[in-house]
Amino acid sequence: MSRSSPMPVFDGHNDVLLRLMRGKMQPERAFLEGDNLGHLDWPRMKEGGFAGGFFAVYVPSEGGGVDVDALMTRPQYDVPLPEPLRLEPSQQVTVHMAALLLRIERASKGEVKVCRTAADIRECMKRGALAAILHIEGAEGIDPDLYMLDVLYQAGLRSLGPVWSRPNIFGHGVPFRYPSSPDTGPGLTDLGKELIRACNRLKIMLDLSHLNEKGFWDVAKLTDAPLVATHSNAHAICPHSRNLTDRQLAAIRESRGMVGVNFATSFIRADGQRSDQTTLEEMIRHMDHLIEHVGVDGVGMGSDFDGATIPAEIGDARGLPRLVEAMRRHGYDEATLRKLCYENWIDVLERTWGA
Structure with a gap:
């Protein structure tokens, strides 16, 4: 890779499928040709070096009239959680969003691939195709008998977060x-523990980002796979409930796991505020802390593109080179940059999935 081309970035989390599902333009065309909305489409990703990542299937809650943006500008806040969702409509949305990714793959004529192995990711990066992982963020679309899990696995599912923030x-x-x-609060239910065991059998990566601390430790006791939080930051720097304590980071390190640094400003800033006037230096403070506590082989990117307020200095996928350059100025050498930008994600997935 030459310095004239952007550093490839493999990313731990995005919500572009939800944005496309809600959009007015035909989703495959909007993504592949570019709609210049939100943070991600294929033309902007290519421009910024976005080489691949986890594409989340997330079932949204019905609006409850809560102004979350206003709440998260207060010095202290506690956003009310939506009610649990019903299975049948959640399954419909889950299938819809998973199908969107498969249709984008088909329409791309080889430019996008839903990856099922680490070798798939490496092959995509070698030829400049987008390496997409089908990921579930909140398992509301999975039934108690886990039949849907088997179906989704055959469709390409290789990563799953048992919960989003609401209970299920x-x-x-x-x-x-x-x-x-x-x-x-309480962690996994008995059904949740069965889901973890089933994911272990199938070698589906488990994402701990939205689990509370008790749920985190429940998973740690049940799994022999690396512990992974795809889009989380350091609680010691930003004391938000969504961030990871140093004790949790130590467990991730011991498991040879991974943390993807979240670009969401409310999880970056020491004051917990949602504001795009958040500096790249504040993000890099989290990287330094995570490297100190997890190790340089256990930290990567977890942008939350199309699902969060991110720093204006990044803006959208085209701004990734500005973040990489800020990391370079901070003192990360080229070998470290490669690890943080893409190598660590591929390595932890190979340890989780097998070759």
């Missing part, structure tokens, strides 16, 4: 609360 039949998520410990 599998466990309890962590609320959007500042300041707060991540220890906010």
Whole structure:
């Protein structure tokens, strides 16, 4: 890779499928040709070096009249969680969003691939195709008998977060609360523990980002796979309930796991505020802390593109080179940049999935 081309970035989390599902333009065309909305489409990703990542399937809650943006500009806040969702409509949305990614793959004529192995990712990066991982963020679309899990696995599912922040039949998520410990309530249910065991059997990566602390430790006891939080930051720097304590980071390190640094400003800033006037230096403070506590082989990117307010200095996928350059100025050498930008994600997925 020459310095004239952007550093490839493999990313731990995005919500572009939800944005496309809600959009007015035909989704495959909007993504592949570019709609210049939100943070991601294929033309902007190519320009910024976005080489691949986890594409989240997330079932949104019905609007409850809560102005979340206004709440998260207060010095302290505790955003009310939506009610649990019903299975049947959640399954419809889950299938719809998974199908969107498969249709984008088909329409791309080889430019996008839903990856099922680490070798798939490496092959995509070698030829400049987008390496997409089908990921579930909140398992509301999965039934208690886990039949849907088997179907989704055959469709390409290789990563799953049992909960988003609202509770479901599998466990309890962590609320959007500042300041707060991540220890906010009960963890996994008995069904949730069965889901973890099933994912272990299938070698589906487990994402701990939205689990509360008790759920985190429940997973740690049940799994022999690396512990991974795809889009989370350091609680020691920003004491938000969504961020990870140093004790959690130590467990991730011991498991040879991974943390993707979240670009969402409310999880970056020491004051917990949602504001795009957040500096890249504030993000890099989290990287330094995570490297110190997890190790340089266990930290990567977890942008939350199309799902969060991100720093204006990044803006959208085209701004990734500005973040990489800020990391370079900070003192990260080229070998470290490669690890943080893409190598660590591929390595942890190979340890989780097998070759």
